[in-house]
Each structure stands twice: as structure tokens, then as C-alpha cells.
Amino acid sequence: MNNKTNKNIVKVMAVAAVMLGVAAPAAWGRIKLAALPERAATVIRLDNPYATLIEEERVLTLQQGLNEVDFSWKGVSIDEDSIRLAVLSHPDKVKLLNVSYPPGEAALVWQIASEQPYEEQVRISYLLANIDRLITYKALANKAETGVDLKSYLVLRNFSGEDFTQAKVLLDYGEAFEQGISNEETKQMLFLKAAEVPIEKVWTFDAALRPWDPEKEAQNVGIPVSYRIVNDEKSKLGQFALWDGKARIYQDDGHESTIFLGEDVTELVPVGGKMQLYIGDSRDIVVTQRKMREEKINIRRNTGNQIVLYDTDEIITAKLENFKDSPAVLTLIEHIPGQWQMKKCNLKYERKDAGTLEFEIKLAAHGKEELTMHYQRLNVVPDVGRLERIRNR
Amino acid sequence: MKTIIRALLLIAAGAAAAQAKIDLVTLPSRETVQLTIYNSADLTLARESRQLTLKEGENRLEFSWANTLIDPTSLEMLFKANADKIDIADLSYPPRVRELGLWQIASGVSGKVPVEITYLTSGLSWRAFYMGTLADDEKTMHLAGYVRVTNNSGEDYENAQTRLIVGKIHLIDQIAELAQRQWPYGRPGEIPPMAPMARAAKGREEKMALGQAVMSMEMAPKQIVKEGLSEYFLYTIEGTETIPTGWSKRLPSFEAGQVPVVNLYKYEEERYGSEVRRFLSFKNDKDHNLGETPIPDGQLKVYRQVDAAGHLSYEGQSDFKYIPVDQEVELDLGAVQNVTVEPVLMDYQSDKYLFDKDGNIIGWDESRTFKIEVKNTREIPVKVEILRNFNTSSWDISENNEYEKVDKDTIKFSEELAARSEKVINYVLTTHHGTRAD
Numbered sequence: 001m002n003n004k005t006n007k008n009i010v011k012v013m014a015v016a017a018v019m020l021g022v023a024a025p026a027a028w029g030r031i032k033l034a035a036l037p038e039r040a041a042t043v044i045r046l047d048n049p050y051a052t053l054i055e056e057e058r059v060l061t062l063q064q065g066l067n068e069v070d071f072s073w074k075g076v077s078i079d080e081d082s083i084r085l086a087v088l089s090h091p092d093k094v095k096l097l098n099v100s101y102p103p104g105e106a107a108l109v110w111q112i113a114s115e116q117p118y119e120e121q122v123r124i125s126y127l128l129a130n131i132d133r134l135i136t137y138k139a140l141a142n143k144a145e146t147g148v149d150l151k152s153y154l155v156l157r158n159f160s161g162e163d164f165t166q167a168k169v170l171l172d173y174g175e176a177f178e179q180g181i182s183n184e185e186t187k188q189m190l191f192l193k194a195a196e197v198p199i200e201k202v203w204t205f206d207a208a209l210r211p212w213d214p215e216k217e218a219q220n221v222g223i224p225v226s227y228r229i230v231n232d233e234k235s236k237l238g239q240f241a242l243w244d245g246k247a248r249i250y251q252d253d254g255h256e257s258t259i260f261l262g263e264d265v266t267e268l269v270p271v272g273g274k275m276q277l278y279i280g281d282s283r284d285i286v287v288t289q290r291k292m293r294e295e296k297i298n299i300r301r302n303t304g305n306q307i308v309l310y311d312t313d314e315i316i317t318a319k320l321e322n323f324k325d326s327p328a329v330l331t332l333i334e335h336i337p338g339q340w341q342m343k344k345c346n347l348k349y350e351r352k353d354a355g356t357l358e359f360e361i362k363l364a365a366h367g368k369e370e371l372t373m374h375y376q377r378l379n380v381v382p383d384v385g386r387l388e389r390i391r392n393r
Numbered sequence: 394m395k396t397i398i399r400a401l402l403l404i405a406a407g408a409a410a411a412q413a414k415i416d417l418v419t420l421p422s423r424e425t426v427q428l429t430i431y432n433s434a435d436l437t438l439a440r441e442s443r444q445l446t447l448k449e450g451e452n453r454l455e456f457s458w459a460n461t462l463i464d465p466t467s468l469e470m471l472f473k474a475n476a477d478k479i480d481i482a483d484l485s486y487p488p489r490v491r492e493l494g495l496w497q498i499a500s501g502v503s504g505k506v507p508v509e510i511t512y513l514t515s516g517l518s519w520r521a522f523y524m525g526t527l528a529d530d531e532k533t534m535h536l537a538g539y540v541r542v543t544n545n546s547g548e549d550y551e552n553a554q555t556r557l558i559v560g561k562i563h564l565i566d567q568i569a570e571l572a573q574r575q576w577p578y579g580r581p582g583e584i585p586p587m588a589p590m591a592r593a594a595k596g597r598e599e600k601m602a603l604g605q606a607v608m609s610m611e612m613a614p615k616q617i618v619k620e621g622l623s624e625y626f627l628y629t630i631e632g633t634e635t636i637p638t639g640w641s642k643r644l645p646s647f648e649a650g651q652v653p654v655v656n657l658y659k660y661e662e663e664r665y666g667s668e669v670r671r672f673l674s675f676k677n678d679k680d681h682n683l684g685e686t687p688i689p690d691g692q693l694k695v696y697r698q699v700d701a702a703g704h705l706s707y708e709g710q711s712d713f714k715y716i717p718v719d720q721e722v723e724l725d726l727g728a729v730q731n732v733t734v735e736p737v738l739m740d741y742q743s744d745k746y747l748f749d750k751d752g753n754i755i756g757w758d759e760s761r762t763f764k765i766e767v768k769n770t771r772e773i774p775v776k777v778e779i780l781r782n783f784n785t786s787s788w789d790i791s792e793n794n795e796y797e798k799v800d801k802d803t804i805k806f807s808e809e810l811a812a813r814s815e816k817v818i819n820y821v822l823t824t825h826h827g828t829r830a831d
């Protein structure tokens with residue numbers, strides 16, 4: 001490992017075309033000239049989450065005629081096919097003729113024709129592996145849990161093998177900023193700060209995911225608690241998509257200190273979209289669900305007196321208890337498969353899809369509610385396999 | 394006395410490349426430290442305050458934590474004064490150095506500035522446990538709760554304000570794993586490999602420290618202030634604590650006398666086999682001299698006072714779940730033999746056969762007459778709950794109307810039995826089978 005600072009592994013060398021008159025290019029010895037062009041402005045573009053583009057500007061000392069410029073790298077991973085050279089000072093007078101790749105070397109040779117001797121400014125761009133960025137979020141909720149102070153950090157990770165003493169870093173939005181980052185260095189910078197972003201706190205019980213009878217469980221059945229943040233102007237956000245990343249949520253404890261509420265990973269949230277962060281489980285809201293009835297009705301039989309079709313008559317009850325000192329709105333999700341009709345339901349629900357019912361149930365502090373859902377599943381075929389066999393006969 | 398976490402204030406000597414050691418200016422010591430310890434995960438939020446002496450212009454602060462279990466990605470620094478004049482440009486984790494962070498600070502002021510540094514660490518933990526002492530009539534129980542705080546973090550936190558969090562937190566990564574990563578955020582394109590185990594040093598040699606801490610303690614047990622925050626409960630232990638690494642400490646959490654309890658016995662073949670299990674039932678509310686806060690999950694050891702001299706007998710123990718305020722709990726103390734439940738099948742009949750056109754049986758009923766004998770051989774009255782499961786939702790009960798329907802295939806009999814008494818429950822269960830069940 002190279003411990004020197006200011007190390008440049010990616011090298012550009014102008015190779016004087018001393019072989020004038022020698023016909024076969026394959027016979028050229030590649031003489032690397034000692035004049036190493038200094039790297040000027042370097043840009044690290046992190047707008048693509050999957051690949052990092054490096055653009056660096058250098059000044060090449062070109063002679064009149066043919067020039068060979070050797071671009072080599074060692075200990076870094078550059079996608080060879082991504083390397084581009086743009087001539088900046090005299091694009092009409094200086095032409096890139098071809099690019100050759102010497103055998104067994106991480107290098108390429110540009111053959112450049114120049115009409116005059118120039119100090120030519122060029123821009124070399126390439127995709128460099130093992131350098132990227134992460135986004136992390138830190139939210140500090142107020143004591144009442146109505147809003148958060150949201151901060152987002154950009155974490156630059158450079159394990160590319162290359163040191164960048166000073167580079168312009170570009171994201172897909174916002175201003176570019178100057179930043180140096182050495183190889184194997186990780187740097188964290190604040191890049192978004194929004195105070196008092198409104199949040200919505202939600203408790204969710206999904207009957208398909210949670211045990212029905214908490215009394216029978218060895219551990220408390222927690223009700224997942226999430227915060228919802230809308231990425232829009234009303235929420236003091238909405239200027240750009242919020243990138244995916246890990247979010248840590250803290251809360252003001254009212255004693256000039258904080259507690260850590262939990263962490264989650266958010267997906268990319270487009271402008272107008274909702275970020276939902278699962279922080280932890282509430283053990284102060286308890287849902288006890290039971291099936292009180294399941295009967296076959298409206299039975300239809302074949303001539304052999306076998307059941308071919310029936311409906312069911314079912315009753316589900318759910319006892320919802322809030323042991324908290326504060327009210328809560330519980331989102332209760334129930335599932336009824338197949339064709340069904342509700343006969344009676346004492347609480348209002350919204351049908352989210354064919355088989356999913358969503359209840360928003362307001363629970364007072366230390367309050368209790370009970371859901372009774374009486375429904376019938378229709379046209380149930382007792383043994384699908386058997387009917388299939390009959391049909392296929 | 395060992396403090397491993399260090400903060401060094403460095404002044405940039407001009408060279409941007411100066412990532413090696415730069416001139417050491419001050420070593421600001423920790424003034425106060427607050428630990429918020431979780432019990433549902435290996436997680437502690439540490440908050441320490443220090444006084445930094447800043448120079449106008451560029452300052453660097455090196456923060457290192459060798460041999461501790463700090464998650465470097467959780468490090469944060471906040472200026473508690475002149476915050477608008479001081480800007481933290483970045484936090485860097487320099488190459489080829491482990492367990493070190495470097496803050497670059499642009500300051501518009503010079504002089505002492507109070508800062509607060511927070512981070513998450515692992516290695517500190519706490520748990521709750523309880524001791525219950527039943528009165529000799531077993532109608533009431535004296536309940537004492539304790540917390541035990543253990544420090545295996547590698548760091549001696551001296552005079553720390555100690556706070557405990559009760560609650561179930563959602564975590565993506567284990568703090569202990571983050572603390573042991575070679576690079577704080579891993580490296581691009583691969584799953585972060587673990588560095589060689591940098592386990593926290595166990596401070597066996599630090600016995601003196603605890604001795605001194607004990608000496609300086611108040612003469613009365615400390616109070617624990619409890620309050621609810623979000624979905625959590627925060628217990629703040631009065632004053633400060635010094636728990637050297639490797640040590641743990643027990644503190645009383647609460648005490649409630651004369652908690653009325655019900656001696657409940659349960660029988661359910663499908664859950665407990667043929668044994669009767671003893672439960673202690675009470676409610677976490679004011680009527681039971683409780684109900685101030687939820688009771689964190691833990692183990693309860695139950696004793697019974699056997700004589701006026703205060704001698705005790707050990708009755709059993711129960712691991713119980715978190716108990717919210719106002720919830721009724723039933724603590725399972727295990728199988729007993731002094732209360733028995735014996736269901737006896739007294740008669741079996743089948744009836745109401747149905748046949749298809751070929752003469753095969755397609756439906757029928759079965760009737761079972763049960764006699765359940767319940768005996769209480771104890772000197773105290775008890776409550777017995779018997780659950781019967783039927784494996785079908787097509788059933789009828791006759792010759793008994795004392796039962797409660799629990800769900801579609803379960804019923805419950807509840808009986809109160811006086812001291813040294815017996816009871817008999819009779820019922821006939823009819824189940825419908827085949828097309829009789831449709």
C-alpha cells in the first residue's frame with residue numbers, strides 16, 4: 001500500500017513522437033516522456049447512483065504533427081470503454097486520431113494530430129470504480145411528535161485507489177462543491193437541512209402479518225409505528241427527490257437531551273412522494289383478534305350428494321386496546337380472499353384492493369374499541385383439484 | 394482510571410494534506426456524560442459535553458475511540474453556543490486509521506465553546522427483574538422491581554447520568570457490528586467485511602473505581618424518575634453513576650406493597666398437557682397500587698411469607714412480558730399438584746347417520762358426556778379456568794350453560810373454589826361430522 005500523500009496513480013504522459021519515418025507502428029518502443037502534465041480541475045460526478053464519472057482537465061504539451069499521449073493507471077479500476085478525451089483549447093486544430101491499448105498494461109495510447117505546437121487543455125473522463133456516495137438522514141422529532149428537524153448527510157466513500165486532493169463534487173441537483181478525498185477515506189457532509197418538517201405518526205396492524213392472540217405469544221406483539229414525511233413544499237421539502245438511504249430518528253426528550261427512537265432505510269422518495277420510516281413497535285396498543293364463526297351455507301351438491309360449491313358465513317372480532325396516555329389512530333388491515341360480501345361491519349373501512357380492507361380506528365387515551373366483521377365468502381369450491389380433474393376429463 | 398475516548402483539538406498548520414498528526418493544542422476533557430441505555434437492543438446513546446477552545450478560522454478536532462464499541466456513523470457534534478458562527482465543514486474518517494474521526498470546523502469566534510458530542514455505542518445493557526413476596530393468605534403481594542445495568546463497552550463512564558429506555562426499537566444494523574467495521578460506511582460495491590474482533594477490554598483491574606463510586610453514594614437508595622416518550626418509557630436514575638467497564642450495578646426501580654392478586658389456576662390440554670398451571674393475576678393499575686408506568690419485561694421470583702418472623706418460602710418464577718398501564722397480567726408460575734383438574738369421558742354415542750345413494754356413510758354426530766373434577770387442596774380459595782378445544786367449529790353443548798365461548802372452537806369454564814374444596818362440571822359435547830357439519 002502506498003502511504004504517500006498526494007499520490008497520483010492515474011497518469012497521463014505525453015510521449016514525443018520521436019519515431020518519425022518509422023512505418024510500422026507495432027515496432028515502436030513506447031518511450032514515456034518524463035513531463036507529467038499536472039492535473040488541473042477534477043470533477044467527481046455522483047449523479048448516477050450506479051457509477052461515478054471522473055472528469056479531469058490537464059494541459060498537454062503537443063508538438064506539431066503526431067503526438068502520442070500515454071494514459072495509464074495502476075491500482076485503480078477504470079472501465080476502459082468509458083474513457084473519453086475532449087480537446088478544449090483548439091478543437092479544430094487538434095484531432096484525436098486513434099486509441100490503442102498496449103498488451104498487458106492498464107493503459108492506453110492516444111494518437112493526437114496537432115497543426116501547431118500547443119499547450120493544449122484537454123478533458124479526460126472515465127468511470128472509476130469503488131468511489132461512490134451514500135445518503136443518510138437524521139431526524140429530530142419534537143416531543144409532541146408533530147414535526148421533525150430533518151438533516152441529510154452526503155457520505156463520500158473513496159476506495160478507488162486514487163487520491164483526490166481537491167475536486168469538484170457534483171450531485172444530481174444543487175451546487176457543485178469543492179472537496180478533497182484521499183484513497184480509503186470516508187467523508188460525511190451535511191447537505192440538506194429542513195426545520196419543523198411535519199410528520200404523521202401511524203400505527204399499523206396487519207392481520208396477515210401479526211399473531212391474532214397476543215396472550216398466546218411468549219413475547220409482546222408489537223404494533224409497528226412509523227413516521228410519514230411528505231416530500232413537498234408544504235413540508236419545507238419538495239425541491240428534489242430524496243435519495244434512498246438510512247435514516248435515524250431521535251426525539252427531543254424535553255430535558256435538553258434526546259432519545260434515539262429508531263432507524264429505517266428509506267427508498268428514493270420523488271417530489272410529492274411519501275417517506276415512511278418504521279421506528280419501532282408499540283406495546284401499549286394491543287390487538288386481539290378471533291374468528292367467532294365459520295360455517296358453510298348455501299351448499300350446492302352434485303348428483304352424488306358431494307359438495308361442489310358453497311358459501312361461508314364468518315364472523316371475526318378484534319378487540320383494540322390503547323393503554324397509552326395519549327390517543328392513537330390505528331390502521332387495521334384485514335384480508336378476505338376470493339369473492340365476498342360484507343353482511344355487517346360496525347366500523348368504517350376502505351377497500352384497498354379485492355381482498356384487502358383498511359380500517360382507520362381512532363383510539364382514545366386508555367380507550368377500547370371492538371370490531372365485529374360479519375361477511376360471507378361466496379362460491380367457494382371445496383377441492384379445486386378435483387374440479388380441475390373433472391373439467392379436464 | 395481509563396478513559397479511552399479522546400478528543401483532541403488540532404489546528405490546521407496550513408497544509409490541507411496534513412492528515413497525519415497535527416499540532417496538539419488542547420485535550421478537552423469530558424465535563425458531563427449522559428448514557429441512555431436500551432434493553433430491547435444492544436444500544437446506548439451517549440452524550441458528552443466538553444469545552445473546546447477554538448481559534449478563529451480553520452480548526453480540526455480529532456475524536457478517537459480505540460477499543461470501544463462506538464458506531465462511527467452515529468457521531469455528531471453540536472455547538473451549544475455561537476452555533477451560528479461556527480460551521481462544521483465535514484467529518485472525515487481518514488484512510489488507514491481506525492477508530493478515529495476528524496472534524497473540520499470553520500469558526501468565526503475564538504475562545505472556549507461548549508460542545509455536545511453524541512454517538513451510539515454498544516456494550517452497555519440493562520434488564521429489569523422483580524421480587525414478589527406473597528402475604529401468607531396469598532391475597533396480596535409485595536412487589537419490588539430492580540434494574541441491573543452492565544457496562545461491557547470498553548469505556549469507563551464516570552459520573553454518568555444514567556437513563557434507561559423501555560421499548561422495542563427498530564434497527565437496521567447492529568451497533569456492535571457497525572462498531573467493528575474496518576471502514577465506517579463500508580466500501581463501495583461490497584458487503585462491509587468485519588475487521589478483526591476489537592472486543593472491548595474487560596476492566597478487571599478497575600476494582601478500585603467501583604469501590605470509590607460506592608463510597609461516594611448517598612445513604613438512601615436512588616429514585617428513578619419515569620416518563621413516557623413516543624412509544625418508549627424513559628427511566629432516569631437520580632444523580633450520576635460510575636460503572637467501570639466489566640462491572641454491573643443493581644438499582645431499585647420501584648416498590649409496591651399490598652398488591653391484590655388472584656391465585657389463578659389454568660387447565661388446557663392443548664397448551665399445558667394434563668397439568669394444572671398456577672398463575673398470579675393482577676392488574677397494572679391504581680387499584681393494585683401500581684399503574685404509574687408500564688412494567689418492563691423481566692423475570693419475577695415469587696416468595697411467600699411463611700411466618701411472623703418473616704421467613705420465606707420460594708414459590709416459583711415467571712418470565713413475563715412488558716405490561717402496559719391498565720393491562721391485566723397473568724404470570725405463569727409453572728405446574729402444580731395441589732390443584733387438580735381431571736376431565737373424564739363418561740359416555741360416548743354416535744347418531745344421525747347420513748348415507749349417499751350407494752349407501753356409504755357421509756355424515757354423523759358424536760356425543761360425549763364429560764365430567765370434569767376440579768379439586769383445590771390448598772388452604773386458600775382459588776380461581777380455576779378450564780379451556781376446552783374441539784377441533785371443529787360445528788358443535789353444541791348441552792346440559793350446561795355456565796360456559797363462555799372464546800372463539801369458534803374453544804369454550805371456557807371459570808370456577809371459584811373455596812379452600813380445600815371440590816367441584817364437578819358436567820356437560821355433553823355434540824360434534825357434527827361429514828355432511829352433518831355442513
